[in-house]
Amino acid sequence: MSKNTQILLKNCHEKDQNTVAGYESRGGYKTIRKVLQIDPLKVIDTVKASGLRGRGGAGFPTGMKWSFVPRDTGKPVYLINNADESEPGTFKDRVLLEKDPHLCIEGMIIAAWALGSNHSFIYIRGEYGYPFVRINEAVKEAYKKGYLGENIFGSGFTHHMTVHRGAGAYICGEETGLIESLEGKKGQPRLKPPFPAVVGLYSCPTVVNNTETLAALPFIMENGADAYKAFGTEKSPGTKLFSASGHINKPGVYEVELGYPLLDFINKECGGVRDGKKLKAVIPGGSSVPVLRADELEGVNLDYESIKSAGSMLGSGGFIVLDETVDMVDAALNLAHFYSHESCGQCTPCREGGHWIEKIFKRLSRGSGVAGDMELVDNLCNQIAGHTICPFGEALATPAQSFMKKFPEEFKARITESLKGKSMLREYLNIDFDGH
Amino acid sequence: MTQTLPAEAEKRIEEIKKQYPDQKSAVMNALYIAQEYFGYISDEAVEWVASRVDMPPVHVREVATFYTMYYKKPVGKYHFQICRTLSCAVCGATKLTKYLHDRFKVSPSEVTEDGMWSYEEVECLGSCGTAPMIQINDIYFENLSVDKLASIIDRIETEKPDLRYSTIKDEIGGGLNGCPKSEVI
Numbered sequence: 001m002s003k004n005t006q007i008l009l010k011n012c013h014e015k016d017q018n019t020v021a022g023y024e025s026r027g028g029y030k031t032i033r034k035v036l037q038i039d040p041l042k043v044i045d046t047v048k049a050s051g052l053r054g055r056g057g058a059g060f061p062t063g064m065k066w067s068f069v070p071r072d073t074g075k076p077v078y079l080i081n082n083a084d085e086s087e088p089g090t091f092k093d094r095v096l097l098e099k100d101p102h103l104c105i106e107g108m109i110i111a112a113w114a115l116g117s118n119h120s121f122i123y124i125r126g127e128y129g130y131p132f133v134r135i136n137e138a139v140k141e142a143y144k145k146g147y148l149g150e151n152i153f154g155s156g157f158t159h160h161m162t163v164h165r166g167a168g169a170y171i172c173g174e175e176t177g178l179i180e181s182l183e184g185k186k187g188q189p190r191l192k193p194p195f196p197a198v199v200g201l202y203s204c205p206t207v208v209n210n211t212e213t214l215a216a217l218p219f220i221m222e223n224g225a226d227a228y229k230a231f232g233t234e235k236s237p238g239t240k241l242f243s244a245s246g247h248i249n250k251p252g253v254y255e256v257e258l259g260y261p262l263l264d265f266i267n268k269e270c271g272g273v274r275d276g277k278k279l280k281a282v283i284p285g286g287s288s289v290p291v292l293r294a295d296e297l298e299g300v301n302l303d304y305e306s307i308k309s310a311g312s313m314l315g316s317g318g319f320i321v322l323d324e325t326v327d328m329v330d331a332a333l334n335l336a337h338f339y340s341h342e343s344c345g346q347c348t349p350c351r352e353g354g355h356w357i358e359k360i361f362k363r364l365s366r367g368s369g370v371a372g373d374m375e376l377v378d379n380l381c382n383q384i385a386g387h388t389i390c391p392f393g394e395a396l397a398t399p400a401q402s403f404m405k406k407f408p409e410e411f412k413a414r415i416t417e418s419l420k421g422k423s424m425l426r427e428y429l430n431i432d433f434d435g436h
Numbered sequence: 437m438t439q440t441l442p443a444e445a446e447k448r449i450e451e452i453k454k455q456y457p458d459q460k461s462a463v464m465n466a467l468y469i470a471q472e473y474f475g476y477i478s479d480e481a482v483e484w485v486a487s488r489v490d491m492p493p494v495h496v497r498e499v500a501t502f503y504t505m506y507y508k509k510p511v512g513k514y515h516f517q518i519c520r521t522l523s524c525a526v527c528g529a530t531k532l533t534k535y536l537h538d539r540f541k542v543s544p545s546e547v548t549e550d551g552m553w554s555y556e557e558v559e560c561l562g563s564c565g566t567a568p569m570i571q572i573n574d575i576y577f578e579n580l581s582v583d584k585l586a587s588i589i590d591r592i593e594t595e596k597p598d599l600r601y602s603t604i605k606d607e608i609g610g611g612l613n614g615c616p617k618s619e620v621i
Binding site: 252318 | 455456457458460461462463464465467468489491495498499502503504505506520521522523525526527558559560561562563564565566567571574575576601617618
């Protein structure tokens, strides 16, 4: 099995890849000229046949998502590139936006043509200052070249593109939260149905795709669905970006053929665990997926099905490696703090429950836990997951429950031994950082 | 009375509004512009934004308080945001916070007396592969150690660089000379 297959990251080390000239010198903007001659429905068929699945976390088939968009409403159709990448451990889209912005733009024009959309948006997280500058310059240059705007590539097709900067809200990565935010409101998710494909941005049909998903389109349209399916497994075709962080020798973003063995990824690609320490756990798909213990990783491959059968999810590909020095109660508290902070506040179970879980983990971590705390958290999680408007409830409950389930002895020890002040992740200062 | 900002800012918000089918969508952009001029989202800033995107001030305030990147009170000329989430935490982010606390001698979100420095802990900044890291104004400083952070602050003290990307620059500038713009790959 080939490793480090280069579909998405092929040219990202080239210094001038962020300019139109550099991008075109390596075959860029060639595919879109051909695609604009093809019937849009055939483009959707090709993407369907390629088996491409959404790379933002849910893994929903992209071609199928597109086919839900009604084509005869008389309303404009909007395309949104979801570059809000905020899941802890995930930093893959950032590389595409910084190093190969025109690949994202070409992918977006392909999707826009397939959907009959004349206006698209790139919603980029606010903290990404440098990627924002890069993608903005690329869009400006594409306009100057006539690759965006009216009658692009002489095809008669009009497409406008707006880069929108978020302002630090995790929830805006959820597609309806994103749409609310783009409309100038708080990013609180909407009840579904109706789905955005029918009633989305400004009440018009809208498709929200992840940056990485869109960046795979030029390859698929240039080489055909079969060429893409030649990579990966039968159910998880193609390649995926993994952003590896934590206790490894070579953290970074890797393009991996789906189905690649997980342990090989850690040991060969990422250079193994840092400082000769022992591997303790891996969070394979961003911090909201269940954590896997080191002894559960044998035989697991990096594809949607294999990770699912191991009890976790591929998610966004935010791959966090934890070594034996990590205190799992502190790690769970760290994530509980994140999710309680990022709850949009709309649904009571998530808003209140997230806060409770954090408080309980905090007292466990500080050695003042009481008997029944683990059961209490478990009970809270069951009340949250599935009882909220958006999947944030699950994202909040999953790490809390899985950390306790996989490392119960550490949580129990905190209750019985009352290990005061032995916190590894935080040396408590005299001030309270968390404000409560 | 409605505030007026310099012509450059007024022109910028008008240009941005044209990019959206509905001008209310420009509220987040307008808030960024207002923050640049007012320093934080003050009552005057809210009023300016409300008048420019045709929204009731209360809705503007609602948006401003929902998103963490709009400051509700003044910050230092150099505002440090330390990523505290898991990957940075296991790679030593707390040491950086402790260092800033000791060096600036203020609590998080307080500003030093000379108005120069402030810091806070924030959630994942998407720079986990280069942990631990700190965002100073708009610029990421990655793969940090306490020593590296100390020398960065020393340099900021003497060089007083412009660490903002908030105005889109044609030439990608900003940052300290020799500090890579982005290390992640």
